[in-house]
Amino acid sequence: MKLHNSLLLGAMLLALPTMGTAQDAAAPEFATFADTAYIFNTLLFLIGGFLVFWMAAGFSMLEAGLVRSKNVTMQLTKNIALFSIAALMYWLIGYGIMYPGDDWTIVGYLGKLFAPVSLEPVGAGADVVDVTYASVGSDFFFQLMFVAATASIVSGTLAERIKLWPFLIFTVVLTGVIYPIEASWQWGGGWLSEAGFSDFAGSTLVHATGGFAALAGAIVLGPRLGKYTKEGRVVPMPGSNLALATLGTFILWMGWFGFNGASQLAMGSIGDVTDISRIFANTNMAAAAGAVAALILTQVLYKKVDLTMVLNGALAGLVSITAGPLDPTLFGALWIGAVGGVIVVLAVPALDKMKIDDVVGAIPVHLIAGFWGTMVVPVYTEGTSFATQLLGFVAIGAFVFIFSLLVWFILKALGGIRVSEEAEISGLDMAELGMEAYPEFARG
Structure with a gap:
């Protein structure tokens, strides 16, 4: 019996090297550097994309809190509708206009028209690492979130007196045409990119664009009763x-x-990950500084702290750092964001003096702080200039404002964009939708 067991053990030991060789032959090869970079870049877009998607909830809650209770359902409806419309329009036409590659309709100015996004086949990622640095699906998903954020900016400014369907029609034009065209000038390799304009994550391309569209709408629409x-x-x-x-x-x-x-657009190297961490820290610093600046300034000016100003001060700090979040020091991010907070406190009453009714303060936060953030970029970013930054802001601002103004006037002429006085007094929730956000409470 002992001899039999010894022979069996010996046979197993002899077989071990053979078993190991067979397992090694079946093991996959180690991923190359290009494979790893592709995976992490794609992951960055996906993670960044769903974080920016969550901002849709942020805009919804911010606007729902800043409008009167009789208009809350309307704001929530507009926000989920505009996001959904943006998703459809950016797939159908927007992405092709914004990223035409070498296939421009007008080189440097107008991208490829009517080119719906087509994602690579399932499992094709390993075959495309030589020609791209991330999956098409992840890039499309991430960029889509930016156009939806742009539309959300308009929603808050025009609250409490605009009809639902004219607003949604404008959203179709904004997300399908206006935003993709101006964004292609910089991020799509267009003429502003060639000129040396710099907007890292969209102080002008996203935030000021939403602000200009909102300003045009507020002028045509008029103030609340x-x-x-x-x-x-x-x-x-x-x-x-x-x-x-x-x-x-x-x-x-x-x-x-x-x-x-995620606007770093790469996470496949130690340098990229280090830069992303720096961007996170600067972004947070600017927001905090904007909030504190608004906190102190409202106490000084009004003898009491204004919470709504503090909230918008934080957002203005974020907008201010968005054009150049990588290069400043933490102190640089602090003073850039703090100026954004001051801008909000001063700009809100200035707009009221001009009788431009901005319900949530989106124009000071996104347009004026967006201008500040764009113009301060050359202080820390090499290779940029104040003249080129001003050129880019003015060009994009003029295009967006004039195009938006034209669309608003057309909508007003065709069927009107403003609800009746009776509907505005009773509230858009009941007049336009027939339901209230807080039915158990009296409307106010």
Whole structure:
């Protein structure tokens, strides 16, 4: 028996090298550097994309909190509808216009028209690492979130008096045509890119664009009933839920890490990951500084802290750092964001003096702070100039504002864009949708 067991053990030991060789032959080869970079770059886009997607919830909560209770359902409806429309339009026409490659309709100015996105076949990723650095699907997904954020900016400014369907028609044009064209000038390799304009994550291309579109709409639409008296006094119209507005701000703050961080567009090397961590830290610093600056300034000016200003101060700090979040020091991010917070506190009453009614303060936050963020880039970023930054902002601003103004005037002429006085007084929730956000409470 012992002899039999010894022979069996010996046979197993002799077989071990053979077994190991067979297992080694079946093992996959180690991934190449290109494979690894492709995987991590794609992952960056996907993670960044769903962080920016979460900003849609942030905009919804912020706007729901800053409008009166009788208009909350309308704001929530607009936000989920505009995101969905943006997804469809960016697939159908927007992405092709924005990223035409070498196939421009007008070189440097107008990308490829009517070129719906076509993703690579399942499993083809390993075959395309030599020609691209991330999957087409991840890039499309990430870029889509930016166009949806642009449309959300317009929604808040025009709240409480605009009809639903004209707003959604404008969203179709904004997300399918206006945004992709101007963004292609920089991020698609267009003429502004060639000129040396720099906008890392979109202080101008996303935020100021949304602000210009909102400004055009506010001018055509006019202010809310009773907002401004004949004597020039501004009548406060407090929002329905500051808890929701605060939650929305924190959600936007969190989503901004994906907004700015994933705009590094690469995570396949030690240098890229280090840069992303730097962007995260600078983004957070700017937001904090914007909030604190607004906190202090409202106390000084009004003898009491204004929470809505502090919330918008944080957002203005974020917008201010978005054009150049990589290069500044932490102190640089601090003072850039702090100036953004000051801008909000000063710009909100300035707009009221011009009787431009911006319900949530989106124009100061996204347009004016966007201008500041764009113009401060050359302080820390080599190879940029104040003249080129100004050229880019003016060119994009003029294009977006004039195009948006034209669309708003056309919509107004065709069927009107403003609800009736009766509907505005009773609230858009019941007048336009027939349902209320808070049916158990009296409307106010």
